[in-house]
Amino acid sequence: MPELPEVETVKAGIAPAMEGQIIAQADINRPDLRWPFPENMSARLTGKRVLGLRRRSKYILADLDSGETLLIHLGMSGRMLVSGVKVGEFHHPHPVPAKHDHVVLHMDNGARITFNDARRFGAMDLLDTATQEDHWLIRDIGPEPLGNAFDETYLVERLKRKNSPIKSALLDQGIVAGLGNIYVCEVLFRTGIHPTRKASQISAKRIASLVPVIREVLSEAIAAGGSSLRDYRQSDGELGYFQHVFQVYDQEGKPCVTDGCKKTIQRIVQSGRSSFFCPQCQR
Numbered sequence: 001m002p003e004l005p006e007v008e009t010v011k012a013g014i015a016p017a018m019e020g021q022i023i024a025q026a027d028i029n030r031p032d033l034r035w036p037f038p039e040n041m042s043a044r045l046t047g048k049r050v051l052g053l054r055r056r057s058k059y060i061l062a063d064l065d066s067g068e069t070l071l072i073h074l075g076m077s078g079r080m081l082v083s084g085v086k087v088g089e090f091h092h093p094h095p096v097p098a099k100h101d102h103v104v105l106h107m108d109n110g111a112r113i114t115f116n117d118a119r120r121f122g123a124m125d126l127l128d129t130a131t132q133e134d135h136w137l138i139r140d141i142g143p144e145p146l147g148n149a150f151d152e153t154y155l156v157e158r159l160k161r162k163n164s165p166i167k168s169a170l171l172d173q174g175i176v177a178g179l180g181n182i183y184v185c186e187v188l189f190r191t192g193i194h195p196t197r198k199a200s201q202i203s204a205k206r207i208a209s210l211v212p213v214i215r216e217v218l219s220e221a222i223a224a225g226g227s228s229l230r231d232y233r234q235s236d237g238e239l240g241y242f243q244h245v246f247q248v249y250d251q252e253g254k255p256c257v258t259d260g261c262k263k264t265i266q267r268i269v270q271s272g273r274s275s276f277f278c279p280q281c282q283r
């Protein structure tokens, strides 16, 4: 499932093909993904210029010159393909239309943006740009982890009465936007905090130490995603999936990477999701 860095990478990949360009044609090939598409979606996109792309949490937002914003959510299995223009050093010809190509945007520069989603957990919506923060998918989302509103004071205040495990608290999108299972596991390892510790029972100093580590882990992953774009050669032009080197995520049974630690990484299940951690280094 794409997390914030993957979404940021997809955004960076489609931006050169979309920003400043007019959507010449919008093919909407079915009535819905996870939810129904907005009414008259094709007509509301056609002929509109894309002013710019942004990301909020795991949503890509494309502001149009009509005063509306196209919200794109990749969901579990959504894939964005760019063809007809160069991405990094590579030019992908238009693919043969495939099953599950649910939305295809034909840009006036010849680029084609294809949204393919076999499982249809993705979503697209059109929202009023001026009031977008009130949209039901956005209004309850906490601050961006890489933004100024997310700082040590904020996180200590939000977590000091949270009795849930720190792992669950950091996955709570109302506390911080866009953090998912993979990066929370990495953050807790780097800060030495055990995933089952109750948030309210962790000292303010240790909670504060999470903030720079969250920024660091996400920034490293975004940089890795950026490199993957520069060296973008997947045959079908798919964006946003790149090689990570994780220290604990999916490393069950492997030796801990901490110098002098002889333990192996363990896996437990919390709220139905795997947590990976070192029983020695994380307390």
Ligand SMILES: [Zn+2]
Binding pocket: 256, 257, 258, 261, 262, 263, 278, 279, 280, 281, 282
């Ligand atoms: Zn260890």
